Amino acid sequence: MTAARTAAARGLPPVLLLVALLAAWQTVVVVGQVPAFLLPSPSAIGSELVALWPTISSAILVTGGNSLLGLLLGALTGVAVAVVAGLLPSADRMLQPFVAGLAVVPIVALAPVLYTMYGAASEVARVIVAAIAAFVPVFVTTTRGLRQVRPVHRDLMRAYGATPRQATVTVTVPTAVPFVFTGLRLASSLAVISAIVAEYFGGPRTGIGSFITTAAAGSNYARAWAFVVGGILVGLAFYGVTLAAEHLVRRRAGPRAR
Amino acid sequence: MTTQTAPQREEHPRGAVAVEVTGATRVFQGSAGTVTALDGVDLTVGAGEFVSLIGPSGCGKSTLLRLIADLDRPSAGTIEVFGRTAEQARLAHDYGIAFQQAGLLPWRTVRANIELPLAMHGTGRAARRERADYLVELVGLAEFADHYPDQLSGGMQQRVAIARAVAEEPSLLLMDEPFGALDEMTRERLQGELVRICAETRAAVVFVTHSIPEAVFLSDRVVVMSARPGRIREVVDIDLTRAARSDEGLREDAAYFAAVTRVREALHHGSPAPAQGVELR
Numbered sequence: 001m002t003a004a005r006t007a008a009a010r011g012l013p014p015v016l017l018l019v020a021l022l023a024a025w026q027t028v029v030v031v032g033q034v035p036a037f038l039l040p041s042p043s044a045i046g047s048e049l050v051a052l053w054p055t056i057s058s059a060i061l062v063t064g065g066n067s068l069l070g071l072l073l074g075a076l077t078g079v080a081v082a083v084v085a086g087l088l089p090s091a092d093r094m095l096q097p098f099v100a101g102l103a104v105v106p107i108v109a110l111a112p113v114l115y116t117m118y119g120a121a122s123e124v125a126r127v128i129v130a131a132i133a134a135f136v137p138v139f140v141t142t143t144r145g146l147r148q149v150r151p152v153h154r155d156l157m158r159a160y161g162a163t164p165r166q167a168t169v170t171v172t173v174p175t176a177v178p179f180v181f182t183g184l185r186l187a188s189s190l191a192v193i194s195a196i197v198a199e200y201f202g203g204p205r206t207g208i209g210s211f212i213t214t215a216a217a218g219s220n221y222a223r224a225w226a227f228v229v230g231g232i233l234v235g236l237a238f239y240g241v242t243l244a245a246e247h248l249v250r251r252r253a254g255p256r257a258r
Numbered sequence: 259m260t261t262q263t264a265p266q267r268e269e270h271p272r273g274a275v276a277v278e279v280t281g282a283t284r285v286f287q288g289s290a291g292t293v294t295a296l297d298g299v300d301l302t303v304g305a306g307e308f309v310s311l312i313g314p315s316g317c318g319k320s321t322l323l324r325l326i327a328d329l330d331r332p333s334a335g336t337i338e339v340f341g342r343t344a345e346q347a348r349l350a351h352d353y354g355i356a357f358q359q360a361g362l363l364p365w366r367t368v369r370a371n372i373e374l375p376l377a378m379h380g381t382g383r384a385a386r387r388e389r390a391d392y393l394v395e396l397v398g399l400a401e402f403a404d405h406y407p408d409q410l411s412g413g414m415q416q417r418v419a420i421a422r423a424v425a426e427e428p429s430l431l432l433m434d435e436p437f438g439a440l441d442e443m444t445r446e447r448l449q450g451e452l453v454r455i456c457a458e459t460r461a462a463v464v465f466v467t468h469s470i471p472e473a474v475f476l477s478d479r480v481v482v483m484s485a486r487p488g489r490i491r492e493v494v495d496i497d498l499t500r501a502a503r504s505d506e507g508l509r510e511d512a513a514y515f516a517a518v519t520r521v522r523e524a525l526h527h528g529s530p531a532p533a534q535g536v537e538l539r
């Protein structure tokens with residue numbers, strides 16, 4: 001009861017702020033007679049959102065699906081490679097500069113190349129772009145997490161005569177798990193952004209990004225904004241779910257697993 | 259590694275030797291040159307005997323404990339635990355160990371933490387549960403069995419660590435300043451509990467501390483060490499019976515104060531400056 005009430009009390013001010021901002025936006029557009037190509041009014045965007053909801057929702061599913069697939073692919077690869085790097089110092093030394101390089105490569109710039117590789121009608125290119133974007137933060141945080149075993153726990157495992165396998169299962173992996181989830185949270189936003197932006201460069205006209213470019217090119221500014229709202233919804237959903245997962249894991253792991 | 263190879267207490271009647279350290283030397287190679295942490299240390303700990311190692315910071319007392327636990331290897335000399343090498347003893351789970359940090363696994367409940375060594379060495383679920391029930395009772399944490407470590411105070415966490423250390427009924431307990439991070443009141447209460455637990459399990463104990471009263475209160479013998487290089491300066495016998503020790507009045511007893519004075523003099527003997535890093539409280 002009280003928890004629900006404090007959550008509501010904490011959630012209320014931002015909602016009020018949002019409503020106030022929307023009202024101010026609407027007033028400025030109406031009173032100042034701002035042309036639609038400059039800034040459409042929230043009410044115009046809202047009515048486009050309602051009118052086009054079937055299209056927007058299917059675009060959300062396509063882009064969300066690409067992002068999810070890319071996130072899972074990138075995260076699984078990130079964890080797997082980090083585990084290998086953790087077990088083999090030589091692999092670690094080889095991988096670190098490679099991953100650092102990957103982190104600074106503008107990944108969405110790969111999209112046009114991938115479209116020619118996989119064909120313009122395929123979603124594969126978008127999934128790959130999202131996967132590469134998700135891989136980097138998951139790999140980096142997992143690698144860090146696997147190195148966080150406290151010396152006292154290492155001593156304990158040795159004192160128990162634990163096999164490497166036992167030590168990994170008992171101490172190393174549980175210590176790393178909260179770090180993996182932090183990486184997952186960072187990766188989820190990147191995966192969505194990358195999947196949307198990759199759509200700008202071509203491929204089938206199915207996702208949020210494709211519709212935004214189409215609407216903007218056709219001077220349907222309010223419609224373009226309505227699809228942007230759809231993109232925001234995808235991003236929020238991904239962020240919210242991974243944030244909740246991270247909180248759940250962290251509470252379990254206690255405050256010591258920073 | 260077979261399970262259940264920990265020797266039974268009956269194999270080590272009183273008078274048998276728990277730990278035999280001969281000429282143990284440990285030299286650390288650092289970037290700033292070599293540091294001799296231990297230099298030719300000889301020490302014998304009898305079965306069921308409580309021996310404290312005390313000395314200034316850097317006298318190698320923790321190093322000596324880590325050598326006995328086979329968490330570290332000597333540069334020279336030998337270490338035997340119940341007649342075997344330190345490594346064999348470690349792999350046979352001959353000892354229980356507790357550190358200054360409780361070192362509990364934060365994702366496991368109190369009960370699961372206490373069961374950890376049993377689980378790792380293949381004790382069955384039912385036997386584990388029964389043993390954990392007994393141990394949480396022993397350290398007075400029965401109603402916290404299903405709590406997580408971060409829900410407990412430092413003193414309570416340390417009690418869990420002690421319960422975990424004695425979970426396999428080891429014949430030898432190795433303790434590296436287990437009460438070092440606790441406040442004085444908690445510390446004295448846990449010392450009393452440790453005396454009681456030792457009386458019950460009859461394990462030999464090697465106990466590292468830098469508190470003189472703590473060493474005197476707990477020990478049959480106090481090994482006073484000096485720093486750079488780490489050597490044994492003197493061994494002080496404490497003639498207080500265990501029965502007397504279980505009585506809190508002992509802390510105000512004349513014999514207790516006399517023993518404290520002897521250890522203090524042994525610490526300061528031969529060193530013009532007061533020994534640093536030693537708590538004189």
